[in-house]
Amino acid sequence: MDRQLKPNPPKRKTSMLSYWTLRYFLILCIGFTLIAAGALYWIRSTSIEKSMKTAELLGLEIAEKVTGPGNRLLIPPDIDMLVDKRIKLFNTDNYFCIMVLDNNHHLMYSRPKMTQDDVRYHLSDDLNAPRNKNYAGVTVNITDSNETLGKVWVMQSKKSLTFSTETFVIVVLLLAALILCGWFTIYWLSRKLSKPIRQVAHAAEQIRIGNYEVNLDIDTKEQEMNELVSSFRDMSIRLKQLEEWRALSLAGVTHELKTPVTSIKGLVMAVRDDIVSPQEGKEFLDIALKESQRMERMVADLLDYNAMSAGSVAVRHERIDLHLLVREIIYQWRITCEDKMPEIELEASTGTQYAIGDALRVQQIIVNLLNNGLQAMSDEQTPAFRIRLQAEGEHLSIDVRDYGTGIAPEDQPKIFERFYRGELKKRRTRGLGLGLTYSRLLAEAQDGELFLASSSPEGSIFTLRLPLWTPPDQHKREQTYRSPVNA
Incomplete structure (x- = not known):
C-alpha cells in the first residue's frame, strides 16, 4: 500500500528588513575579516623586517664593543648596560636573545645567561640557523683587520616580532567599529526603503479584502518610490470608482432586464385570468410583444458587447x-x-x-x-x-x-x-x-x-x-x- 506523500510545508517568509540586513551584515563580516587578515599579514611582515634590521644594528654595535687588542675577543664589563639601553631604546621584550661566539663556537657572552649546552639547544647542528622555527635571528661577523674573530647572534621570537597585544586589540576594535557602522547604515537604509513598501503591501491587502479606503500618506525623496506610491494611490482610487460603478451598473442592468419581464408577466397573467376584455387582451398582448422585443434588443446589445470585448467579432478591412x-x-x-x-x-x-x-x-x-x-x-x-x-x-x-x-x-x-x-x-x-x-x-x-x-x-x-x-x-x-x- 502506497503511503500518501505529504505536501511540503511552505517556507517561512522573512521581512525585507531582516532579509537584507542579515545578508549585508554577513557580507560585511566576511569582507572586513578578509581585509583585517590582509592587514595583519602586512603588519606582521613589516614588523619582522623592521625588527630584523634593528637586531642587525644591535649586533653590529656589540661586535664593535667586543673587539679587543691583538685580534682577540674582549667582553667589556659594561656590555650588559649597553644591551639594556639598546633593548629599552628599541622597545623590545623579554623574547630577546644575544650570543657572542668565537671562531670555535665557544660561548663568550649571552643574554640571558646560558651555558655552552644551551647554545646547541638554541642553534642548529651547524650553528648557522635557529633550531626553533618560532624564532628568527640575524648573525653579524666580528672582524678586526679583515680577520674574523667570531659571530654575534641576535634572536627574537617571531610571535613578539609580528604585532603586540595592543596592536591586535586596536585592529579588532577598528574591525568591529567598521562592521557596526556598515550594519547600522544598511539597517537604516533598508528600514527607510522597506517602510513605504510595507505600507503599500498593507494597502494592497486592504484592497484585496474589499476595503478601498486606503491612506498612503508617504512622501519620500526617491523618485521611483514616489512614482510607485502615487501610481498605487491612483490605482486604489480608480478601483474604488470601478467597484462602485460595477455595483451601480449591475443594479441598473438587473433593473432594466427585470422591468420588461415583470411587465410581460403581469400582462400575460391578466389575459390568462380573463381580467380584461378580449379587445383589451389583444392590446395587452401587443404591449407584451413590444416589451419582449425591447428586452431582446437589450440582450442582443449585451451579447454583442461581450463578444466584441472577447475579440470574437470579426471585422473586415x-x-x-x-x-x-x-x-x-x-x-x-x-x-x-x-x-x-x-x-x-x-x-x-x-x-x-x-x-x-x-x-x-x-x-x-x-x-x-x-x-x-x-x-x-x-x-x-x-x-x-x-x-x-x-x-x-x-x-x-x-x-x-x-x-x-x-x-x-x-x-x-x-x-x-x-x-x-x-x-x-x-x-x-x-x-x-x-x-x-x-x-x-x-x-x-x-x-x-x-x-x-x-x-x-x-x-x-x-x-x-x-x-x-x-x-x-x-x-x-x-x-x-x-x-x-x-x-
Whole structure:
C-alpha cells in the first residue's frame, strides 16, 4: 500500500528588513575579516623586517664593543648596560636573545645567561640557523683587520616580532567599529526603503479584502518610490470608482432586464385570468410583444458587447465607397422609422470617397448614432439630422449631427463608458447603456475612432473617423465595396 506523500510545508517568509540586513551584515563580516587578515599579514611582515634590521644594528654595535687588542675577543664589563639601553631604546621584550661566539663556537657572552649546552639547544647542528622555527635571528661577523674573530647572534621570537597585544586589540576594535557602522547604515537604509513598501503591501491587502479606503500618506525623496506610491494611490482610487460603478451598473442592468419581464408577466397573467376584455387582451398582448422585443434588443446589445470585448467579432478591412454606403444606410434607416418621418441632410463632396473598413460595422455605428439622436429629441420636435462626409489628412470623417436636447456637460465624459446612461435618457427610454461603448469598440477595431465632437442644448455632433484608402499596386488592388444588403 502506497503511503500518501505529504505536501511540503511552505517556507517561512522573512521581512525585507531582516532579509537584507542579515545578508549585508554577513557580507560585511566576511569582507572586513578578509581585509583585517590582509592587514595583519602586512603588519606582521613589516614588523619582522623592521625588527630584523634593528637586531642587525644591535649586533653590529656589540661586535664593535667586543673587539679587543691583538685580534682577540674582549667582553667589556659594561656590555650588559649597553644591551639594556639598546633593548629599552628599541622597545623590545623579554623574547630577546644575544650570543657572542668565537671562531670555535665557544660561548663568550649571552643574554640571558646560558651555558655552552644551551647554545646547541638554541642553534642548529651547524650553528648557522635557529633550531626553533618560532624564532628568527640575524648573525653579524666580528672582524678586526679583515680577520674574523667570531659571530654575534641576535634572536627574537617571531610571535613578539609580528604585532603586540595592543596592536591586535586596536585592529579588532577598528574591525568591529567598521562592521557596526556598515550594519547600522544598511539597517537604516533598508528600514527607510522597506517602510513605504510595507505600507503599500498593507494597502494592497486592504484592497484585496474589499476595503478601498486606503491612506498612503508617504512622501519620500526617491523618485521611483514616489512614482510607485502615487501610481498605487491612483490605482486604489480608480478601483474604488470601478467597484462602485460595477455595483451601480449591475443594479441598473438587473433593473432594466427585470422591468420588461415583470411587465410581460403581469400582462400575460391578466389575459390568462380573463381580467380584461378580449379587445383589451389583444392590446395587452401587443404591449407584451413590444416589451419582449425591447428586452431582446437589450440582450442582443449585451451579447454583442461581450463578444466584441472577447475579440470574437470579426471585422473586415476592405475598400468601401463611403459616400455610397452612407446613402444606403440613410435610405434603409428611414424606412424602419417611417412612422416618425425623420429628415436627413447628407453633405458630401462630389465623386467617390474610399475608406478602409467594414461596411457592416460602419452601418451598425451610424444606425446606433441615428437611433440615439432620435431618442434625444423631444416629442414636439420634427426629427432632423445632418450627416457630413469630409477628408481630413489620411482619414475620412463622418459627422452625424442631431438637433435634440444635447448631452449634459457632466455626462459628456462618461457617455462611452459601459452601462452608463444619463438621467434624461433613463427617463425617456430603457436600455443597457452599451450602444456607444460597442460602437467605439467597432470603430477602434477598424483602426478608426469615434468621439463626441460637440454637444449643446441645440444638438450633438458625433464623429466617426476611418483610414483613407490609397490606391495600391495593380496586383494588390482590393475589392470595391458592395452593399451589405446584397453581400
